[in-house]
Amino acid sequence: MQYIRQNLKQDQSFGSLAIIGMGISWRGCSLDEFEHRIYQGRLSSNLADGDLCLPSSDLSHLPSGLIEALCNAQLPPSTPVAIVSNLGDTSWIKQVNSSIILQQTLPATTLLEQLEIAQVLLSEAIEVVLLGAVGNGSAAIVLTTLETAQRIQSRIYATINAASLVQFTSASKLALSEAITQSCQQSLAQANITAAAVGYLELWHSGLPDEAAAETASLLDVYKANEGDLTCAVGTVRVNPEASPITPIASLIKTALCLYYRYIPAMPQLASSYLDAWQASCFYTPVYSRPWFVTVGAKRRYAAINLLEANQAGHLILTEAPSPESLELSSFPPTPK
Numbered sequence: 001m002q003y004i005r006q007n008l009k010q011d012q013s014f015g016s017l018a019i020i021g022m023g024i025s026w027r028g029c030s031l032d033e034f035e036h037r038i039y040q041g042r043l044s045s046n047l048a049d050g051d052l053c054l055p056s057s058d059l060s061h062l063p064s065g066l067i068e069a070l071c072n073a074q075l076p077p078s079t080p081v082a083i084v085s086n087l088g089d090t091s092w093i094k095q096v097n098s099s100i101i102l103q104q105t106l107p108a109t110t111l112l113e114q115l116e117i118a119q120v121l122l123s124e125a126i127e128v129v130l131l132g133a134v135g136n137g138s139a140a141i142v143l144t145t146l147e148t149a150q151r152i153q154s155r156i157y158a159t160i161n162a163a164s165l166v167q168f169t170s171a172s173k174l175a176l177s178e179a180i181t182q183s184c185q186q187s188l189a190q191a192n193i194t195a196a197a198v199g200y201l202e203l204w205h206s207g208l209p210d211e212a213a214a215e216t217a218s219l220l221d222v223y224k225a226n227e228g229d230l231t232c233a234v235g236t237v238r239v240n241p242e243a244s245p246i247t248p249i250a251s252l253i254k255t256a257l258c259l260y261y262r263y264i265p266a267m268p269q270l271a272s273s274y275l276d277a278w279q280a281s282c283f284y285t286p287v288y289s290r291p292w293f294v295t296v297g298a299k300r301r302y303a304a305i306n307l308l309e310a311n312q313a314g315h316l317i318l319t320e321a322p323s324p325e326s327l328e329l330s331s332f333p334p335t336p337k
Contacts, residue, residue, distance in 0.1 A: 016161050017118065017143045018321070020154040021073025021130075022253045024246070025064035026137030031072065034250075035257050039289045041266025043237055062092050065138030065246070069130060070096040073142040076152055082106065082121050084114045085132035085140070086245055109133075110309040111248035112165045115316075118143050119163075135245035141252060146322070156321035158256040158303075162190035165314040176214035179313035180306065184222040187315035193302060195223040198232055198317075199292060200264055200303040201283070202251045205236035211308055216277045219306065223282055230284040231295070235267035248307055252316070255303045259320045262292045262301065 082104040108114045114131040132140035164186035168179040266289040307314035
């Protein structure tokens with residue numbers, strides 16, 4: 001797998017990946033309910049007791065999130081699919097669509113590793129890749145290339161335009177901060193945008209002091225161009241110190257939904273340590289969800305996701321799906337100081 005692992009580290013190119021299906025499940029909560037809670041700013045009311053934030057070794061139940069993602073993608077019959085997840089059993093796939101061709105199954109425990117593998121698979125013969133994780137619940141996204149999505153007339157929630165990861169060998173605050181800063185800079189360069197273009201940033205929001213301090217310092221440094229102007233909303237699905245295997249994919253689903261429905265999500269309960277450090281920065285935490293308008297001169301909406309997984313710092317850049325309609329009529333000036 002080493003040849004795959006070099007892609008996001010050294011190669012500055014990243015082919016855009018279209019998100020055409022999503023699914024999530026915990027305590028019976030499906031994708032629709034998850035989106036409602038995002039919009040209402042009420043994720044923490046269900047997550048505070050660890051539904052999405054505590055790992056579990058019980059993988060015996062059906063992975064409802066993975067099943068929902070494939071159903072949600074509405075793939076044509078006989079579509080070849082590869083599954084990349086932390087779940088070895090694939091017998092559940094026949095419950096989705098007996099005509100789906102399971103072409104390949106690969107193990108991977110982190111979202112960053114899964115994205116590396118998906119990038120390679122989609123550059124070869126496989127048309128569709130499902131990335132999934134099972135823990136205390138389950139979550140998944142279905143990816144393909146933009147060309148394939150358009151050919152099979154799929155709904156595109158969002159596209160992943162860039163993904164960069166940087167490994168770190170030390171857990172010190174300095175080493176973490178350097179890795180996060182580097183991954184952010186590389187990802188922005190891959191997407192060919194500046195930090196000022198990002199309108200929403202999904203945080204890792206670690207409960208570990210060094211990780212939290214490193215994330216804060218790095219993001220303040222990378223996104224300092226708009227310092228003082230409230231141009232970038234921040235939020236997180238993670239409200240507890242512990243992270244579940246499905247937390248990163250849940251962050252990706254949340255961000256894609258906000259791009260698809262064009263709104264900035266409410267985040268009324270972000271930890272005060274973040275808020276105190278970010279005074280006079282470009283970051284803000286909306287109390288209520290609001291429409292996501294593009295600023296003057298912008299052509300598309302961009303979002304970013306910050307990740308820390310298995311001694312790797314990752315930064316993803318997402319944008320809304322290409323659309324023929326002009327965005328000029330919905331352009332508004334930047335938020336005043």
